[in-house]
Each structure stands twice: as C-alpha cells, then as structure tokens.
Amino acid sequence: MTLFARSRGLIAALFLSALSAGAVSAVAAPAPDAQPATVRLDYIHSGNALNEQYAMERVVIEPLPWPGDMRRTLDDTNRGNNLVEVADAASGKVLYSRGFSTVFAEWASTEEAGKTNRGFQESVRFPKPDKPVKVRILKRDERGAFSVVWTTSVDTDAMDVVRKPAPAPAKPIGIRVNGPSKDKVDLLILGDGYTAGEMKKFEATALRLADHLFNTSPFKERAKDFNVWALALPTQESGVSRPSTGVHHASPLGTRYDIFGSERYVLTTDNRALRELAQNAPYEFIEILVNNDTYGGGGIFGQFSTAAANNDWANYLFVHEFGHHFAGLADEYYTSPVAYATGGATRQEPWEPNATALHDPANVKWKKFVKDGTPLPTPWKKDEYEAASRAYQKERVALRQANRPESEMSALFHKDLQHTNELFSRDPNRHVVGAFEGANYEAKGYYRPEMQCIMFDRSDKFCSVCADGISAIIDLYSRPKSE
Known part of the structure; x- marks a missing residue:
C-alpha cells in the first residue's frame, strides 16, 4: 500500500489495496494524475427555527487530490435543501456546484429549535481554483427555488489557508x-x-x-x-x-x-x-x-x-x-414517529425524486414510469396497512421502553414485513407505478411511486423511480468508458 506525497499543488492518486478473489491484495499505484487539489471550507451554521447565520471557520487544502471528474463540476440534478456554488470572483462564472442537505436543517424543525440557538459544524469541498472565488450557499425558498443565504470570499492561496494537515492516523x-x-x-x-x-x-x-x-x-x-x-x-x-x-x-x-x-x-x-x-x-x-x-x-x-x-x-x-x-431519496414510510417536524398544513412539492404532493396529477414528476390509464392517486390497501401498523408500532415502543433483547425487536420487524408482504400480495396494484398516498412521514397529502420499496419498508428492492434517481447521481460522478 502506497501513499504518494503532495507536490507543487498536485497530489498523486491513492491506491492502497484492493480485494481480489476474496482476499486483500496490493494494487500497483498508477502514474500521478493532473487533478487539482481538494479544498475544504469549514464553517459554522447556527441559529434557530426562524433564523440562521453562517461564519467561516477555516480553509483547508486536503492531503489528496480532487477525486471527481473535472468535466462534471456542475450539478444539474436539483437535489438537496441547499446548493453550494463556487464562482470566479472576477467574472462571476460558476466553476463548481453541488446540492446537499444539513443536520442543522433537521434540527431547525425540532421543538428545541423553537426555544434556543445552536451551532453546527459544516463543510463544503471543491476542486482548487487558480484564482480567488466567491463561495455561495443557497437554500430552497417556499417555492422550492434556490436563493443565496450566504456568500464568502475565498483565496485558496492566502497565508491563513491550512496546507499541511497532521500525518494520517490510519491508512485506508x-x-x-x-x-x-x-x-x-x-x-x-x-x-x-x-x-x-x-x-x-x-x-x-x-x-x-x-x-x-x-x-x-x-x-x-x-x-x-x-x-x-x-x-x-x-x-x-x-x-x-x-x-x-x-x-x-x-x-x-x-x-x-x-x-x-x-x-x-x-x-x-x-x-x-x-x-x-x-x-x-x-x-x-x-x-x-x-x-x-x-x-x-x-x-x-x-x-x-x-x-x-x-x-x-x-x-x-x-x-x-x-x-x-x-x-437524496425521501423516506416513504409514514407510520413511524420521527424527531423533527414534517410537511405541516401546506404540502409543498418535495425536491426528493420519490415523493410528491401531487398538485398536478397529469404531470407527476415520475410521469415517464406511469402507464396510461393508471389512476392518480392510486388505490391500495391503506386502511388495512395502517391498522396493522398501529398495533406493530405500539409493540415496538413497548419493547424499547422495557429494554428487551434486540432479538425480540428483530423478530417483530420480521413479523411486520411478513404481514405487509402478504397484504400487498393480494393487491392488483402491487407492482404498478402510480401515486400511493402515504409518504414523507405523512399519512395524507404526500404520495410515493410504488406500493413497496426499500425506502418504504424493510423490503429488499428499490422501486423504479428510486432506482432512476440513484442512477442520475452515479452518472454525475462517474465517467463512462466511452468518454
């Protein structure tokens, strides 16, 4: 296993070891690649349920080169509660962008956030630019569109940039x-x-x-x-x-x-x-x-x-x-309690690819997967499912409160999944792509694409819409062999 040192702003590629035929074996290190260095901007994101602030902490040049494809620096997937943009300070040209979400955003919807302020550490990473840049953090507004909430100037060649981190404490x-x-x-x-x-x-x-x-x-x-x-x-x-x-x-x-x-x-x-x-x-x-x-x-x-x-x-x-x-897939389940607030009275269209408020059924976001004649919303055995789920959740809470062995909780999960599979097996729409009410932690007003999915219960397959959403992110980060 070999780690090449950083030299003249370029760090050699890292190939430490690989698994071959069931065993870990050494991999020959390729020639250094002309990738830019990796920049990390650490900042503090603080506030409460109503207000938020940002403050730069430091800029770091990480020890390894940028891992991504420099031909795919702009994100067109429209995912995340936030978006980072890195723009040339002189021309304003956007050099890099990526969607993301934060722990702060989840905390801001909790009861605690209505009573006090908290600060969270956050970071954004981007390929090292040749000139000073503006780093912008954008946030979705009530219409689902991104607007700028913080801008800071970054000169990655400035004297206060951290350039020599501590030696690696362990090798990957x-x-x-x-x-x-x-x-x-x-x-x-x-x-x-x-x-x-x-x-x-x-x-x-x-x-x-x-x-x-x-x-x-x-x-x-x-x-x-x-x-x-x-x-x-x-x-x-x-x-x-x-x-x-x-x-x-x-x-x-x-x-x-x-x-x-x-x-x-x-x-x-x-x-x-x-x-x-x-x-x-x-x-x-x-x-x-x-x-x-x-x-x-x-x-x-x-x-x-x-x-x-x-x-x-x-x-x-x-x-x-x-x-x-x-x-950025949404949770499609809705009968399990969560710690943070969900949709509220107004059902805004989620940015997640696998949940919808169905404001316009004729143009549902996964329309390409819906066969002609499929009713939207799509009927399913919702009442029967919810009745069984209420009983299951009550038993689940009791097991946790009694601090029962984990094997009992696991057995309950198996029992619940078996019941769901049996219930859904009798439904003619089990494998239909439509709009099934109950998703995004809400029983009413949000819809999922298929009756069952890894994002809905403990089944073992992604629905076709989730699979498509995953494939779009793979395409953003990987380079096809033909290119």
Whole structure:
C-alpha cells in the first residue's frame, strides 16, 4: 500500500489495496494524475427555527487530490435543501456546484429549535481554483427555488489557508478499486466504536455490506463505476454512545444514538472529526458503521449515512440510509414517529425524486414510469396497512421502553414485513407505478411511486423511480468508458 506525497499543488492518486478473489491484495499505484487539489471550507451554521447565520471557520487544502471528474463540476440534478456554488470572483462564472442537505436543517424543525440557538459544524469541498472565488450557499425558498443565504470570499492561496494537515492516523483499505478516482464514484466506509482488536471485524463487515450494496439494483448494474475504501480509528471501548440507556462511549467520530431524541436515529455532529479522518482517503460519499447491535441509522444527503453494523437488519440499514445520503431519496414510510417536524398544513412539492404532493396529477414528476390509464392517486390497501401498523408500532415502543433483547425487536420487524408482504400480495396494484398516498412521514397529502420499496419498508428492492434517481447521481460522478 502506497501513499504518494503532495507536490507543487498536485497530489498523486491513492491506491492502497484492493480485494481480489476474496482476499486483500496490493494494487500497483498508477502514474500521478493532473487533478487539482481538494479544498475544504469549514464553517459554522447556527441559529434557530426562524433564523440562521453562517461564519467561516477555516480553509483547508486536503492531503489528496480532487477525486471527481473535472468535466462534471456542475450539478444539474436539483437535489438537496441547499446548493453550494463556487464562482470566479472576477467574472462571476460558476466553476463548481453541488446540492446537499444539513443536520442543522433537521434540527431547525425540532421543538428545541423553537426555544434556543445552536451551532453546527459544516463543510463544503471543491476542486482548487487558480484564482480567488466567491463561495455561495443557497437554500430552497417556499417555492422550492434556490436563493443565496450566504456568500464568502475565498483565496485558496492566502497565508491563513491550512496546507499541511497532521500525518494520517490510519491508512485506508481498498475494498473495491475499479479505476482512477476521477472516473469513479468513491465511497468511503468509516468505522466508529471498534477497538484495536476489532479492526479485522470492521474490515470484514465493511466488505460484507459493500457486497450487499452491489447486489442491489441499480448499484449492482453499476458496480464497476465505484471505488470503495474502508478506514477506522480504534477506540478504548467497543460501541458508540446510546444516551437513552445510560451508555456513553468516547469514539473518534462521536457517532451516537438518540439524535434529536429519537432512539433509533444515529448521526455524528462532530463534522471536524469526520472530515479530518475522511480526508485521508479518496471520497465523495461516506457511510459510517457503528459497532453496535441495536437497530439504528441515519442519512443526510451529501453529508454521510450511518448504520448499526451488527444488527440483524444491517444489510437493509446500510442500503436504505445510503439511499438518503447518496441520492437524496425521501423516506416513504409514514407510520413511524420521527424527531423533527414534517410537511405541516401546506404540502409543498418535495425536491426528493420519490415523493410528491401531487398538485398536478397529469404531470407527476415520475410521469415517464406511469402507464396510461393508471389512476392518480392510486388505490391500495391503506386502511388495512395502517391498522396493522398501529398495533406493530405500539409493540415496538413497548419493547424499547422495557429494554428487551434486540432479538425480540428483530423478530417483530420480521413479523411486520411478513404481514405487509402478504397484504400487498393480494393487491392488483402491487407492482404498478402510480401515486400511493402515504409518504414523507405523512399519512395524507404526500404520495410515493410504488406500493413497496426499500425506502418504504424493510423490503429488499428499490422501486423504479428510486432506482432512476440513484442512477442520475452515479452518472454525475462517474465517467463512462466511452468518454
């Protein structure tokens, strides 16, 4: 495994190791690629439910070159609550853009945000420009259009730019290496809560879950468009914090359960720690595996996703949460409680590709998948599903309150999925693309494309609309062989 040093503003490509025929083997390092350096702008995003502010913290030149295709620097997918634009300061020409969402935006809809202010660390990354630039953060307004909420000037050659980070605390492992980073989607799997003696366990789990991801369509068909890396720092104690049960563990990334008071919501709010570890591997997307048995996970579009690696449902969690982070897919379920506010009285059209308020049924956003004659809204066994779900959710809450063994929760999930599959198997619209009411955490007013999907329940397939949404992001980051 070899890490080439940065020289004259260009850093050689990183190829540490790759998995071949079920074993990790060395990969010859390719010649250095003329990619620009990677710039990271760290800032503080603070405020409350009504107001928000931004303040620059620092500008960092990361140790590895820009991992992306320089011919695809502008984002045309229209995803995310926010958009970053990097524009030439003199001409105003936009050099780079990407959609993303934030932990702050979710927190701002919680009850706490109506009572107090909080600040969150955030970062945007972009290829190093030759001249000073304006970095703009845009936010969707009430019409769903982006408008500028913060602008700051950045000179990446200024004296206060951080140019020499600390030596890498650990070396990434190549799980799947299919080509130069600029031609591929780079996924970095980070571990949190693994002791030094559990590093092999982390590597094996990362490999297993990556294999599962690439056995799931449309990732399966596009597996060669990805590189996958794994990286973790050891902890003194096994597992991450779960405050609701009195468990508090120090971990390098600070990942924990009970985010915003939701027992199953797992995130880190230590963006600095996350970025300073991640910068030691090529990446565009991050999934954090927590070394815990308890069901849980989370996903923020363009930031990271998490999954409880030791849970019986780890395969599902890994893929479902990655769907949020990678493609900005909405949750299609609506009977499970969430910690933050949802649509409210006014149903604005969601930006997510797999949910709609159906204001104009004749022009539903996934119209190309809807066959002529399909009724919109599309009937389904909604009342029967909700009656069973209410009973299931009551039992789920009781198990958590009693702190019952995780095996009992897993058995309940299996029972619930089996009942849903049986109920839906009798519905003539089970495999129809239409507009099924109940999505985006709301029983009324929001609609999903198909009756069943990984984003709806713990089934094992993405619906056709979600698959299409994923493919669009793969196309944004990978370069076809013909080009």
